[in-house]
Amino acid sequence: MDRRSMLKNAGIAGVLAAAAAPAVHAQPALRWRIASSFPKSLDTIYGAADVFAQSVKAQTGGKFEISVHQAGELMPAFNVVDGVQNGSVEAAHTAPYYFFGKNEVFAIGGAIPFGMNSRQLTSWMVDGNGGKLMQEFYAKYNIVPLPCGNTGAQMGGWFRKEVKSTEDIKGLKFRVGGFAGKVIERMGGVPQNIPAGEIYQSLEKGTIDAAEWIGPYDDLKLGLNKVAPFYYYPGWWEGSLNLSLYINDKAFNSLSNEYKAIVRAAAMEAHVTCQARYDSRNPGALKQLVAAKAKVLPFPQQVLEASFKSAMDLYADLDNSNPDWKKIYADYRNFQRDQVLWFRFAEGRFDNFMSTQKL
Structure with a gap:
């Protein structure tokens, strides 16, 4: 076979191989x-x-x-x-x-x-x-x-004393994540923004009166139940x-x-x-916390309703002071309104029914 024939055959083989192989693009490290x-x-x-x-x-x-x-x-x-x-x-x-x-x-x-x-x-x-x-x-x-x-819906956090009414929020030094502190502040509380690694020591020393993190699995790892016995739900600031x-x-x-x-x-x-x-992982961790004598309690209805009103008042104020907020929050809330309606008929009703059944 002469050189020209060899090159011709090699070229055909190369084309066929390229057609059969997936396209792979060289990328930098x-x-x-x-x-x-x-x-x-x-x-x-x-x-x-x-x-x-x-x-x-x-x-x-x-x-x-x-x-x-x-x-x-x-x-x-x-x-x-x-x-x-x-x-x-x-x-x-x-x-x-x-x-x-x-x-x-x-x-x-x-x-x-x-x-x-x-x-x-x-x-x-x-x-x-x-x-x-x-x-x-x-x-x-x-x-x-x-x-x-x-994270999904979060728990309402660990408190050194019981929360029986909105009066118990007044003066409360509460480690609460970010923006929720603005609502706690309106209710008379004293929000504290503390990283996860410092929460236990702050509760133990009494620097703060209460703290929320996320939920049972992480809270158990942080040992928060050892320094504050009352575990409230839900974390209304973080659905x-x-x-x-x-x-x-x-x-x-x-x-x-x-x-x-x-x-x-x-x-x-x-x-x-x-x-x-x-x-x-949260369900098993919650069982462990209950076994360790954590007192799991719902926030009183009065506290939830007062918190909701304070949050809505805050959002109304931000609509008037922050154009970025007004634009994005309007779309957010309209979307949520439809979602809540849908979940009310399907997910919410189903979940509420299942929670009353013995499995």
């Missing part, structure tokens, strides 16, 4: 860091960032590696937005309402008192206008936001908490389309996994 607002010991909430990082690595064949750093390792828990905004780190994993001091709209991206439950909030973010509205808002901070976990992956916009926009798609898919995997872990 990348290394990112995520600054978490949570301690590594809380494997559910901190673990969502780990799930994300591991998924990205697996989907890119190890070419895109992301290290996750617990609160305080790269920067304090409540400084991660600044770190992403100025490019000190490529990403952060956090609870958006920690940063309501920058703008109250941050809280809408995480949890607001008497807000949506986890399914409703995810629906607003994914299929409603929530994702688009929040992306437009975060662009002002050089941030690309992605949902990256949800769910949407956790966010904040990515520096320059870092995100520098990614190829393939890597962007992988990052989005991995964040959604972490979003679902995080809530699945909470839903799976």
